[in-house]
Amino acid sequence: MSEPLISVIEPSTQRAIFHLSFASFASMTIQRLCDPMLPQLAQDFQVERVQAAHVISFFAVTYGLMQVFFGPLGDRFGKYRVVAMATIGCSLGCLGSALAWNLSFLVFCRVMTATCAAAIIPLGLAWVGDSVHYQIRQETLAKVGLGSTMGIVAGQLVGGLLTDTLGWRFAFGAVSAVFFVVGWVLWTNPKARIENQGLTRKEQGEVSLSFIDNAKAVLSKSRARRLMCFIFLEGCFAFGVLAISATHLHDAQGLRVSVAGIIVALFGLGGVIYMAVAKWLIYRLGETQLIRWGALAFGLAYGAIGFASSMVVDALTFTAAGFGFFMFHNTMQALSTQLDPNRRGTCMALFACILFAGQSLGVVACTLLIPYWGSGMVLLLCGAMLALIGVALPIFVEVDRQNNEEV
Numbered sequence: 001m002s003e004p005l006i007s008v009i010e011p012s013t014q015r016a017i018f019h020l021s022f023a024s025f026a027s028m029t030i031q032r033l034c035d036p037m038l039p040q041l042a043q044d045f046q047v048e049r050v051q052a053a054h055v056i057s058f059f060a061v062t063y064g065l066m067q068v069f070f071g072p073l074g075d076r077f078g079k080y081r082v083v084a085m086a087t088i089g090c091s092l093g094c095l096g097s098a099l100a101w102n103l104s105f106l107v108f109c110r111v112m113t114a115t116c117a118a119a120i121i122p123l124g125l126a127w128v129g130d131s132v133h134y135q136i137r138q139e140t141l142a143k144v145g146l147g148s149t150m151g152i153v154a155g156q157l158v159g160g161l162l163t164d165t166l167g168w169r170f171a172f173g174a175v176s177a178v179f180f181v182v183g184w185v186l187w188t189n190p191k192a193r194i195e196n197q198g199l200t201r202k203e204q205g206e207v208s209l210s211f212i213d214n215a216k217a218v219l220s221k222s223r224a225r226r227l228m229c230f231i232f233l234e235g236c237f238a239f240g241v242l243a244i245s246a247t248h249l250h251d252a253q254g255l256r257v258s259v260a261g262i263i264v265a266l267f268g269l270g271g272v273i274y275m276a277v278a279k280w281l282i283y284r285l286g287e288t289q290l291i292r293w294g295a296l297a298f299g300l301a302y303g304a305i306g307f308a309s310s311m312v313v314d315a316l317t318f319t320a321a322g323f324g325f326f327m328f329h330n331t332m333q334a335l336s337t338q339l340d341p342n343r344r345g346t347c348m349a350l351f352a353c354i355l356f357a358g359q360s361l362g363v364v365a366c367t368l369l370i371p372y373w374g375s376g377m378v379l380l381l382c383g384a385m386l387a388l389i390g391v392a393l394p395i396f397v398e399v400d401r402q403n404n405e406e407v
Contacts (some may be wrong), residue, residue, distance in 0.1 A: 028268030028286020032155025064356040066118035071349025087183035089116030094176035122348035138334040142278035149271035241382035248375040270322020295390020297324025300340035302383030306376035
């Protein structure tokens with residue numbers, strides 16, 4: 001990889017990438033914002049917690065379903081433009097949430113927010129795929145991913161802190177302000193909005209607005225089908241086990257739920273550390289080794305977590321698990337951007353949909369297995385399975401170096 005290629009990103013594109021990272025941060029923050037709010041929402045609206053949890057479950061379902069809409073829309077009309085408008089829409093949805101007078105209206109506003117938020121991360125990553133040479137794309141995706149990784153932590157912290165101090169309405173209001181500022185900044189970068197929309201006039205005519213048609217075109221390639229199978233398994237074993245991690249610490253080690261949540265949040269810290277050194281690792285290891293070593297680090301860490309008895313060990317292993325996971329996950333994102341250059345929005349929408357489906361199945365499967373095997377064995381199993389995926393993926397998914405050319 002020659003050094004001149006590293007300097008091809010123009011200043012306007014660099015600014016756009018920086019702004020997209022903030023949009024990803026806001027999008028992930030709003031996903032996790034309500035997690036610590038549930039007891040207060042249940043009290044304020046005088047409902048059971050299971051009803052209050054609709055602000056989370058309805059958001060998640062909507063977020064997953066809306067991928068089928070935004071992928072083709074971004075491919076046809078411009079990804080950056082759609083992301084900018086979606087970010088402003090999230091600001092309005094969060095403002096409505098802050099003003100909600102009953103739980104039903106709050107859930108409605110959360111659904112509207114999820115509808116818009118679904119566009120931000122997948123289309124942002126797809127826009128990077130259109131705008132940045134493949135040889136430096138993975139490190140660029142890591143910069144955008146840094147925002148979403150920090151959003152995982154920020155959502156939990158901001159939601160809990162503001163709910164306990166100023167109130168949950170202020171939490172929504174603060175995130176609404178962030179979305180508005182980021183959306184305004186995105187929209188006022190007209191060069192990025194106009195350029196790199198991904199398709200020529202001829203190609204625009206070949207891309208359908210139907211998600212099914214575009215998905216069929218992408219999945220007609222055996223390489224794409226194989227990669228999507230591995231993405232589904234990643235969702236099952238990585239995200240599925242993450243969802244039960246805090247419960248495991250609470251049950252197995254007797255930690256308070258709040259303390260367990262803080263320790264699990266170190267998973268995100270591991271991701272932030274990876275993003276900080278991603279450029280060096282990407283050029284030193286390459287795609288194949290990043291996949292293998294990242295999955296192996298995750299597997300070993302979760303094997304240790306399953307049977308650890310010390311908070312110090314917990315903290316170190318969750319950080320290591322996050323570091324390894326993002327080595328693996330970031331590489332999967334980069335490979336997905338190259339499956340069909342004319343349909344990158346659809347590719348990333350498929351990525352999100354299939355990862356979401358795998359996560360949903362993984363959470364259910366882990367929950368069902370715990371009474372029989374125990375949470376420690378389930379954590380060990382999921383870690384071992386992802387490690388095996390890291391070994392198998394470079395064999396079954398062709399990493400075609402000839403495709404690593406700017407499209």
